[in-house]
Amino acid sequence: MADLLVLDGIRKSYNVGTPVETEVLHGIDLVMKAGEFVALMGPSGCGKSTLLNIVGLLDRPTSGHLFIDGKDTTSLAEAALTRLRGHSIGFVFQYHHLISAFTARENVIMPMLVDHGRPDAPMERRADELLDQVGLGKWRDTRATNMSGGQQQRVAIARALAMNPLLVLADEPTGNLDTASAQGVFELMRRFNLQRGTTFLVVTHNHDLAAQCDRIIDLVDGRLTGDRRIRGIDRVSRPG
């Protein structure tokens, strides 16, 4: 399997150049293969979200290099980063963050609409297909605010997959759900990973769910302290 994600000496500091400069990430080196399903674990405040934001191109590292699919993103201008983020990365957040003004289907269409500019029939078909796959075909015309937390998180997963991204970053996607819903959402992500070959990096505090991943990475105080492979990767290749 090819390297999808390479972090080379990633450091992140806040308040740079001031007396209260704080380094949050202290030189992270990490390689993720395409198709991996990786759990990122660590106590609160250890820098998990910061790392995820940097990998998701929402934030820039203070130093170090980040390669996505072989491309060094460190020197890219903001417009190019935005484009790469839209095409290559999907996000699932703890609080789902669906846009309340839109229905489930429209939320799933949104990343494609941002990229293409105008809605069209193939976008609608793809959104319907993804909603069927997350078991919410019947809810497609329901406003996000009228759905349960588990349903909203499923819509958020469908949305994250709308652009068929190389990598999905999930920041505690089950942290706000009951045990049954959490397992359901996790299994859904796992199914997409197995069936479509999409790479997942999932931040979680749940050891039971982490145990179902291919690999667990531990982050403590901004340093990688553990990297355990649980099982090998045996996936279908990603659809084009």
Next chain:
Amino acid sequence: MRRWLTFAWIAALRFLSEGRMQTGFILGGIAIGVGVIVFMSAMLTSVQTNFTNRVLTSQPQIQLKPPDEVARPLRRDDGVVEAAIVQRPTQRILSLDQWQTVLSSMRARSDIVVATPSVSGSALAVRGDASRSIGILGMEPDDYFRIVRLPDYIIAGEPSLGTDDILVGIDLANDLGATVGDKLNITTGPGGSRILTIRGIFDLGNRGANERNTYVQLRTAQSLLNLIGGVTEIDLTVADVYAAETVAQDIGAVLPVKAESWIVTNAQFFTAIWAQTLSSLLIRSFVGLSVAFGIAAVLIVSVLQRSKDIGILRAMGSSRGKILRIFLIQGGVLGFLGSLFGSFMGGIALFAWYRLARQANGAELFPLVVEPSLFLFSALLATITGVLAGMVPALRAARLDPVEAIRG
């Protein structure tokens, strides 16, 4: 989702429709502001058009008169002035020198529509025991009535004039207890007196004019004022009424006449119009400004409320430019929709005013001038104001750090 709309339009319209109450209140605010602007603009235009029309149709736009007579001081052979005080001479009624030539040259000019000679002076109108001092104006009715629309102001009799006829104002007629067909003895200093028959009574809407102005045939006035063959003025109308002063200065520069435009002779009228326009402009500007602040305030609140949505859209690959457009479109749409409602409200208010504000006899106070361009201009101005007002919140939204926005 409408397929012909772009992402920014879809998001903007959906954000507006989701915050219904917020959108409704600001639309109401904009509509009231635009309604006030439409109402004030239409009223101001109507009042000014009415005043200007009255001024323009009751006097010539340019009058050519003989230059004032001046006294030349005595000088010695070496050029030194001998008399220390030079008394200003009296201004006699004089005929315009070479007036036929001047008239021909005026009629040949493309910027002059009508040119006609007239004779004016003062006289005494006597009927029985009553007498009033009047101004008498002799003219050629066919041409003169194209300048001063006297027939429009005739309220009794008719505007036709024979050599022994006179048209008088309603107040003079009342003072002298006269009506159409009655005779007046008109006496002047230089020319003696004549008996003239009242052929018509007019109402110029001005008491002074109605008491003093009288109109007779040119020859009648020449005879009364002892100016046989002469005229005291040439009256003109010009193609562009607001260029009258320029045309007057041009004529005064090339001919030996004193050219006075209506703009100079009605300087106070123009000052009043200018003051009215300025105060109205100020009021409308401040109303527009308050509308703009209202739009900006609502959109700034919207940016704060939607910061998470903005962060998500940025995470999905939406550029800063697209986020900027979402809020500019919202500003523009608010301005445009507000202007439609406001134009409607302004139209209703104008209609209500027109129906309710009437003279004692039920006639309209003045004709209402409502140009369709006023509504178009208001809509355009409100839309531009909306877009400009949306600029600050839009920039704020576009500059949001997606990480901070998502974290809230």
